[in-house]
Amino acid sequence: MAAYIARRILLMIPTIFGILLISFVIVQFAPGGPVERILAQLQGLNTSATANFSGGAEARASSAEFSSKYRGAEGLDPKFIAELNKQFGFDKPPGERFLLMLKNYLRFDFGKSYYRDVPVIELIKEKLPVSISLGIWMTLLSYLISIPLGVAKAVRDGSRFDVWSSAVVIVGYAIPSFLFAILLIVLFCGGSFWQIFPLRGLTSENFAALPLPGKIEDYLWHVALPVLSLTLGAFATVTFLTKNSFLDEIRKQYVQTARMKGLTERRVLYGHVFRNAMMIVVAGFPGAFVNAFFGGALLIETIFSLDGLGLLSYESIVDRDYPVVFANLYIFALLGLVVNLLSDLTYTWIDPRIDFETREV
Numbered sequence: 001m002a003a004y005i006a007r008r009i010l011l012m013i014p015t016i017f018g019i020l021l022i023s024f025v026i027v028q029f030a031p032g033g034p035v036e037r038i039l040a041q042l043q044g045l046n047t048s049a050t051a052n053f054s055g056g057a058e059a060r061a062s063s064a065e066f067s068s069k070y071r072g073a074e075g076l077d078p079k080f081i082a083e084l085n086k087q088f089g090f091d092k093p094p095g096e097r098f099l100l101m102l103k104n105y106l107r108f109d110f111g112k113s114y115y116r117d118v119p120v121i122e123l124i125k126e127k128l129p130v131s132i133s134l135g136i137w138m139t140l141l142s143y144l145i146s147i148p149l150g151v152a153k154a155v156r157d158g159s160r161f162d163v164w165s166s167a168v169v170i171v172g173y174a175i176p177s178f179l180f181a182i183l184l185i186v187l188f189c190g191g192s193f194w195q196i197f198p199l200r201g202l203t204s205e206n207f208a209a210l211p212l213p214g215k216i217e218d219y220l221w222h223v224a225l226p227v228l229s230l231t232l233g234a235f236a237t238v239t240f241l242t243k244n245s246f247l248d249e250i251r252k253q254y255v256q257t258a259r260m261k262g263l264t265e266r267r268v269l270y271g272h273v274f275r276n277a278m279m280i281v282v283a284g285f286p287g288a289f290v291n292a293f294f295g296g297a298l299l300i301e302t303i304f305s306l307d308g309l310g311l312l313s314y315e316s317i318v319d320r321d322y323p324v325v326f327a328n329l330y331i332f333a334l335l336g337l338v339v340n341l342l343s344d345l346t347y348t349w350i351d352p353r354i355d356f357e358t359r360e361v
Contacts, residue, residue, distance in 0.1 A: 001345075001348070005345075008341050008344070009341075012334070012338075015337060016330070016334060019329065019333045020098075020101070020102070020326065020329070020330065021098070023329060024094075024098050024101075028094060105327075105330055109121075110124075110323055110324075110327035110330075111323040112323065113316075113321055113324050114319070114320075114321045114322070114323065115319055120323050120324050120327045123312065124309065124312075124327060124328070126307075127307060127308050127309045127311075127312045128308075130202055130301065130307060130308030130309070131308040131309040133202060133219075134223070134226055134230060134300065134301075134306070134308065137223065137227045138227055138230040138231050138234055139234075141227060141235075142231050142234040142238060143235075145231070145235045145239075146235040146239040146242060147238070147242050147278075147281065149165065149169075149235075149239050150238070150239045150240070150241070150242025150243040150245075150246065151243075151246055151269070152165075153165060153166070153239070153243040154242070154243045154246035154247045154250065155246075155269070157243075157247060166240075169235070169236045169239055169240070170236065172233060172235075172236060173232075173233045173236035173237075174233075175233065176233075177229050177230055177232060177233055177299065177300060178229075178299040178300065178303060180228075180229050180232050181225070181226070181229035181299070181300055181303045181304065182303065184197075184225045184229060185199065185225070185303070185304075188225065189225070197221065197222075197224060197225050198222050199304070199305070200304060200306075201222060201305060201306070202222050202223065203218055203219060203222055204222070207219075225304065226300050226304045226306060229300055229303075230300055238281060241280065241281055242277070242278075242281050245277040245278070245279075245280045245281060246274075248277070249273045249277045250273055254272065255268060255272065255273060258272055279347065282343060282347060298310040298311060298313075298314055309328060312324065313325065313328045316328070
């Protein structure tokens with residue numbers, strides 16, 4: 001197993017390199033880079049940037065090439081334009097910028113944000129608690145609901161419980177999470193009905209002064225509705241996947257043999273079927289976790305005024321804040337690969353008969 005883990009870790013290096021290289025090359029052809037935006041603002045043109053340029057911003061790693069033919073640059077001092085290019089790091093060839101970016105990323109040095117003039121790593125640390133809260137709670141809650149519900153539906157396949165629970169799950173899956181979030185705000189956040197939960201933020205203003213039990217209560221009080229909104233549609237796929245996987249295993253010959261030997265239904269279900277049926281469910285965990293952790297909460301963060309990584313990534317893309325964009329991409333990809341490896345290791349925990357040592361990576 002140690003050799004397999006080592007091979008997988010080594011494989012992460014070219015994977016990360018390929019992701020960054022492809023993204024870097026694509027961005028070279030994307031119009032409206034950060035320098036072009038600054039020139040457009042100086043010319044009084046309308047841009048969709050959401051932040052103002054800070055003249056002291058320095059680019060340590062970048063992925064956009066400025067075109068001097070941009071018409072917003074007409075009438076401006078060429079020396080000023082050259083200085084902007086230097087500040088953003090565009091005075092270097094693309095290949096040199098890419099290699100410098102890789103060198104810095106190996107040390108987790110992501111440079112400074114173009115528009116906030118603060119280190120990117122500090123921005124990520126600031127937004128990380130929100131994404132951790134939403135992602136982990138959503139994933140755990142959805143799996144804790146989905147797996148028992150899927151097993152119960154498989155055991156009672158075709159019963160009234162199976163029918164009405166399927167209807168509830170399908171309706172919940174069909175309702176967009178942002179629409180359900182708005183409904184919860186109207187009902188429980190001082191809209192037209194009750195004022196039970198806070199409307200914004202992850203904690204209260206007096207959070208630091210609260211005792212530990214009070215901090216836990218305050219945190220859960222704030223995170224309840226956003227997590228509930230995200231979880232509503234998240235558990236539908238896993239529920240049906242669990243049910244179908246269990247049904248497939250229950251109909252196999254070894255289950256009939258175990259029953260003929262006199263084993264109880266509970267022993268057959270959890271001693272034999274569960275281990276085999278859960279393999280396909282575990283296989284989908286990495287994608288669900290990474291998606292929930294980073295990419296699935298943009299609208300929910302906006303609705304509940306939660307300033308997390310999803311909102312940060314979106315605003316950075318709009319603003320062409322490439323150090324932030326590439327730092328998020330690097331972290332997302334790295335975390336996804338690590339979680340995927342942990343998923344494979346979980347296979348061996350669920351079923352010790354699986355031996356990755358004998359397989360090619």
